[in-house]
Amino acid sequence: MSRRTPAPWDDADRTRAGDRAPDGTPRMLLVSYHFPPAETVGARRPAALVAFATEQGWDVQVLTATAAGSGDAPAVIPEDLVVRVAPAPKLPRLNLSPSGAPHSATGRPGSRIRLAAVRRAANRRLWRLGMEMLVPDPQLNWIRPAIREYLRVRGDWRPDVIVTSGPPFSGFVVAAKLARRLGVPWVADYRDLWSIGNEYWARSRLRLAVDRWIERRLLRSVAACVTVSEPMAETLRTTFGCATYTIMNGIDRRPLPPPTTTAPVISEERAAVGESAPMLTLAHTGYIYPGKREPGPLLDAIALLGSDAAHVHVVFAGEENGVVRAGVERAGVQDSVTLLGHVSAEKSWRIQAEADVLVLLMWNDPRDAGTMSGKMFDYLQARRPILLLGYEAGLAAKLVRERRAGVVHNDKHAIAAQLREWLAVKERSGRIPAVPAAALDGLYREDQLTEYMQILRDVTLRAATGLGFRVHSLRR
Structure with missing residues (x-):
């Protein structure tokens, strides 16, 4: 019988340890x-x-x-x-996305940004080739x-x-x-x-x-x-x-961000690029998955708002892989989007707590019916309404609806109508109501x-x- 080549985890010898804890502690x-x-x-x-x-x-x-x-x-x-x-x-570890200061999605990328995009694309191809091996x-x-x-x-x-x-x-x-x-x-x-x-x-x-x-x-x-x-x-x-x-x-029990004497994180970041605060702020924290979890319908919905788009702003906090920027340019909503890039966990939680609405991007496909994103529980902890883009018959969508924690939409017209409704609420009362505390029970x-x-x-x-x-x- 031929001897096979050992797998990387094979080792020739075995050892046997002693008995379990004398006091029975598992x-x-x-x-x-x-x-x-x-x-x-x-x-x-x-x-x-x-x-x-x-x-x-x-x-x-x-x-x-x-x-x-x-x-x-x-x-x-x-x-x-x-x-x-x-x-x-x-x-070797490839840098698939540039790091740097937060930036607005306004303005067209210059030659240096285009060069960075080319490098990212080349690195991504090399990364995929390496991953296969x-x-x-x-x-x-x-x-x-x-x-x-x-x-x-x-x-x-x-x-x-x-x-x-x-x-x-x-x-x-x-x-x-x-x-x-x-x-x-x-x-x-x-x-x-x-x-x-x-x-x-x-x-x-x-x-x-x-x-x-x-x-x-x-x-x-x-x-x-x-x-x-x-x-x-x-x-x-x-x-x-x-x-x-x-x-x-x-939901991980953690204290909500303490009151601060400084401006809210989102306002600070927008001020850094010379922009005033909008009336309605949406936030997405975390990674954007190309081809599956993308913000296209939301960006298209903002474009449908006409003059009201000036009062809506979406903040993306997370690694910038080019997906959001491309969608922003396609929809022509540069003035309504800010890309913060990677942020710390503490800053991410503060952004979630300060936003009017939190955006949860999932895959609008039956194959994603059983996915329950861990981000869902972060968003529930923040108790801000959730706008979920994803499979409407999936577990995540069911939880959002049953817990009255937000809405589920994928059509740009439906999203635009929802944004107008939130804008009207914000204009009347100055705030979007928090998700009821009871929505978190058992979670x-x-x-x-x-x-x-x-x-x-x-x-x-x-x-x-x-x-x-x-x-x-x-x-x-």
């Missing part, structure tokens, strides 16, 4: 590439799980690639319980260092369960390998789906087949999968045959994590009693 190892102090969206669900598990009396350790000084997010666990391992070797994702250089360093420093501490959150899905490889080495169950937490998801990025059929094969192979040994919506859970069940549970994201993070901890308890119990869990070799 132990969890969380494997997540992203973790505080990083302020990335990918760090928030893992951080919330760790914080809640600790409050529930679990003994928790964390394995992450996030460096200690990589952000300002607050710590959720003592630093001596976090193993931080840098990827190695370092891979990095399996399972560009974080594959974290797999070996993470496994080896954790096994080196863990001492005699042995988890009862390993939980990994992705993307990136290199963390799934790390968790599956450690679970096999330590003889414990592991749980795969999908914030987004991998090879069967709407956001799957690879272009070639060969790469899709490779990712599908890796995912199926890894999930042979998984004790359970968890994801953020029931349609996504059902997709995992039917495709891979694994036990899958739905645990939504939730806080702890409401969801209570059930998550029960799933983990069941997994550890079944592993301890030998029911329904068996560590499968990854060498099959």
